[in-house]
Amino acid sequence: MRYNGSTLLRTTGLTRRYGGLVAVSNLNLDIRKGEILGLIGPNGAGKSTTFNLISGFVKPTAGTLEVFGRDCTGWKPTKISRMGLVRTFQHSSYMRSMKVRDNVLLGTMHSMASAGPTERAHRVAETAEILGLTPYLDEQAGTLPHGIQRLVSIAIAFAARPTLLCLDEPLTGLNQTEVGATLDVFRQIRDEFDCTILLVEHNMKAVMSVCDRIVVLHHGQQLATGTPAEIRKDENVIAAYLGKRHDK
Ligand SMILES: Nc1ncnc2c1ncn2[C@@H]1O[C@H](COP(=O)(O)OP(=O)(O)OP(=O)(O)O)[C@@H](O)[C@H]1O
Ligand SMILES: [Mg+2]
Incomplete structure (x- = not known):
């Protein structure tokens, strides 16, 4: 329990x-x-x-x-x-033309307002690793298979921890x-x-x-x-x- x-x-x-x-x-x-x-x-x-x-x-x-x-x-x-309190939307929301890395970075913006680029990059890498997105970090999000795109949406939300x-x-x-x-x-x-x-x-x-x-x-x-x-x-x-x- x-x-x-x-x-x-x-x-x-x-x-x-x-x-x-x-x-x-x-x-x-x-x-x-x-x-x-x-x-x-x-x-x-x-x-x-x-x-x-x-x-x-x-x-x-x-x-x-x-x-x-x-x-x-x-x-x-x-x-x-x-x-x-962070939420995802029923219909995946992310920037299709942006790399996965930059999408996940967006997810850190509010919660890491005072963090520097190194700290943010570390958060993005850790988030990608947990969600199995590391191989896709430099791919354009909109070109990825549907299942991966769903994970990108979760990664953006979870990046805020x-x-x-x-x-x-x-x-x-x-x-x-x-x-x-x-x-x-x-x-x-x-x-x-x-x-x-x-x-x-x-x-x-x-x-x-x-x-x-x-x-x-x-x-x-x-x-x-x-x-x-x-x-x-x-x-x-x-x-x-x-x-x-x-x-x-
Ligand atoms: N902005 C809105 N304007 C008018 N009616 C709405 C609006 N948003 C939701 N509704 C209505 O409220 C009810 C509940 O909708 P909601 O989207 O919360 O259901 P749901 O449980 O998420 O359904 P689904 O499983 O299809 O996603 C529905 O009858 C829907 O048509
Ligand atoms: Mg619904």
């Missing part, structure tokens, strides 16, 4: 409406230090909106957000990321070998760099194998929370995924 008693992030009644649609409804989410927390749910369940809310890209209609013990409700994304790393569907389009290797990277950065991870992912097998706890969203609401074993047998979760109504 990795939980050491501290809560890195807490949302209370977090809600986001778009007109008549409630994308995230009254969400009470806790992320505990040292865990890999999965956030799952069918398409449109509110996972990316939750990411946008906790990283400041979208302002809540109601509710509060506390990150590392501070009330950050309404804060701008840069202010939240400087605290150590976040306290809390939020990954939105990082495994999309990866083959089975790449998925296995990437899950090992998640475990390694959690264990060696004290990096807590929030993982949105549709790959159920991967989520079940890597996550300590899982939160299930459905229609913007928290349907269930528990260990992978608990979630796997939760009747409401099974019903939501099968698209059937479950009156309980």
Whole structure:
């Protein structure tokens, strides 16, 4: 059990409406230090909106957000990321025309504002090594195979050495070998760099194998929370995924 008693992030009644649609409804989410927390749910369940809310890209209609013990409700994304909460986007974001090295360097900018070039270069090299990107450092990012491009997105975020790393569907389009290797990277950065991870992912097998706890969203609401074993047998979760109504 990795939980050491501290809560890195807490949302209370977090809600986001778009007109008549409630994308995230009254969400009470806790992320505990040292865990890999999965956030799952069918398409449109509110996972990316939750990411946008906790990283400041979208302002809540109601509710509060506390990150590392501070009330950050309404804060701008840069202010939240400087605290150590860094996120990736569902659709890979990096500069296609730039080398992998320069993309990863961009990821160090906010967190290493006072560092010199040698220190930054060391961070880039270490990050590339962990993600298996060393052979690609001088390649133009946009020309690389899809699986490598996904890793570049993660590398940019991890280069900041976040306290809390939020990954939105990082495994999309990866083959089975790449998925296995990437899950090992998640475990390694959690264990060696004290990096807590929030993982949105549709790959159920991967989520079940890597996550300590899982939160299930459905229609913007928290349907269930528990260990992978608990979630796997939760009747409401099974019903939501099968698209059937479950009156309980
Ligand atoms: N900017 C927006 N304007 C209007 N509606 C939005 C906006 N962003 C999200 N929504 C709606 O909010 C709901 C939740 O969307 P969200 O992208 O958070 O779901 P998701 O769980 O990430 O889905 P997916 O698995 O497909 O990525 C959806 O019905 C979506 O259409
Ligand atoms: Mg999404």
